[in-house]
Amino acid sequence: MKQKITIKTIAKELGVSTSTVSKALKDSHEISIETKKKIQAYANLYNYKPNHLALQLRNQKTKVIGVILPKIVHHFFSTVIMGIEEGANKKGYNIMVCFSNESYKKEVETLKVLSNGSVDGIIMSVASETLKNKDFNHFKELVSEEIPFVLFDRVVDEILCDKVVVDDVGAGFKATKHLLENGRKKIALITTPNHVNVGALRRQGYEKALIEEYIKTDKSLIVEIDETKDIKKQIEKVFEQDIDAVFAVNEIYAANSMRIAKEKGLSIPNDISIIGFTDGLISEYSSPSITTIAQHGFTMGQQAIEVLIERIEKESEVYKPKKIVISSDLKLRESTKPSS
């Protein structure tokens, strides 16, 4: 890289001190107009840009927010990023995005890198492996260092920090209720293993809705997908039973379910109804289009960055962690019949 022009260069070249240059560039009243003009002209000519690193070191802040996501090729998470980025930019922050790839080890490493002063605060969603291990020491350490820190979507309750989540229980309830109102009785649930808490919560909502209708949960209707194996095959099993609806906790499971239903010659939504989660492109563009729970990722991102920046900029106050719950909506499409 080309040698950058610094305040020192300007000072030497113009025969003044660095303080004078610094003040002149800030248009300080301490400096005479001629000197300012001369310095500013020179700076402009050589395209002087203040070195951010030096400023960061002096100000003890970076104006950068670290974001750690389990994955990115994923509609929900990329929407959240958008929300975070928009909010961050508005307040003059940039974001540094990293991925854990659902791995505990990578999550720990990434967190270590980010927490050494590279960022002013961190927003993250927990890797599934971490949720499974239940090893949260890296989070505890972060909290004890008092680094501003917010968790979203996949959060861990025992960590005292700000959190932004969707009302997963409510969403699961809404989805199931809608199917019941369609007259469905044998509703399959395609979900994640129970350690992924959002999956567990959506399941609670599912069960709650069934109980309200005096239907006993039938464990054989519940499939916990192991993502390391063939997803479609796992879902196919539940189709061997006599089911009339599917509630899938994400788009991929919903899309797979629909494909299986079609292959079995079932008509959607006449013979079987399908509801997904995450209002992504698959749900929108498949045919029939899929009724889903819209998670409002963008809003989540916005909320997360908002509380984080507040935490960063008003670090005086007593620390009382906030939990923000974003409500989710049922987005009706063609894969379910409208409730009667």
Next chain:
Amino acid sequence: MKQKITIKTIAKELGVSTSTVSKALKDSHEISIETKKKIQAYANLYNYKPNHLALQLRNQKTKVIGVILPKIVHHFFSTVIMGIEEGANKKGYNIMVCFSNESYKKEVETLKVLSNGSVDGIIMSVASETLKNKDFNHFKELVSEEIPFVLFDRVVDEILCDKVVVDDVGAGFKATKHLLENGRKKIALITTPNHVNVGALRRQGYEKALIEEYIKTDKSLIVEIDETKDIKKQIEKVFEQDIDAVFAVNEIYAANSMRIAKEKGLSIPNDISIIGFTDGLISEYSSPSITTIAQHGFTMGQQAIEVLIERIEKESEVYKPKKIVISSDLKLRESTKPSS
């Protein structure tokens, strides 16, 4: 944030100089074993972490790569990010991701922020508005400052920097050829406005394939989508003509085309064949699934970060910009008949 422990604190507390502490922590032979033990124990106890900002300032490098994308809620771009991130991490770099949101102004601003020393190099894909304006001064400036810089996918030829692109002409040719081999004659092309160069190149491939079969390009079969308006409506127009195939330059256009075809009662791939671009989830999960050109975003990301880091780390060499062309594959699925 809690007051961080620094080398100075340790030095003062232990009654030695900062140089001694620094050396002790690096296990230098200059320091006696007892002193080293004492210092290391203390550092460990108080969980000392070297301040990255100070290191960056001293070393004049950040080990951070800036990435600017036009958008993120997009299968191709998020795949590229994955590739970049993986490659960067391997070499000890982190990535700072920003978005231009297809806006010229935001692109310029973001570039300015990143080029003040916050990053060691930049990878980006150009915003569509910039391509339309044809105002590339911000890139020229970057190049003149000799900041390592690579463009991918949406590149601009006149800028002298490393580039990673897919063989768009070849891809367009392949797709069209495949349709022709299926016996299709009236192939609609759903593309972007011509200023988006990837669109223009794919169109060249399309035209080339037609010429080889002595078919004259029929302008009425080509739709240049204006994304600020309703996409579906624009595509519907071309369906008023008697067409037997659609080549869409991205997933969304392909999905929309399929939906329209279905609504018109056309059977896919019997009455009409459809080919998309970008091998994303929509193509995979729609039914029928969509034959597409796979762009290998992950590979592109890997290649981009590889040449960038090479540029950063061997800045001695003479600057001879590289252009890496990634070949793309036709991924056959249900929306076209296999070639006979």
Next chain:
DNA sequence: TAAATTCACGAAAACGGTTTCGTGTTAACA
């Protein structure tokens, strides 16, 4: 025993800025 080495550590500069606190010169005032 004098000279040369080795050892263990510290002082200071450097990275690129900002900011506080002088200070010498000139102009205004009494």
Next chain:
DNA sequence: TGTTAACACGAAACCGTTTTCGTGAATTTA
């Protein structure tokens, strides 16, 4: 004419770290 205030600028400290170059004491060598 002496005092004061305003003006325009510079010296130096600071942010946290690394690294070069000393340096005094202890040890080895001649």
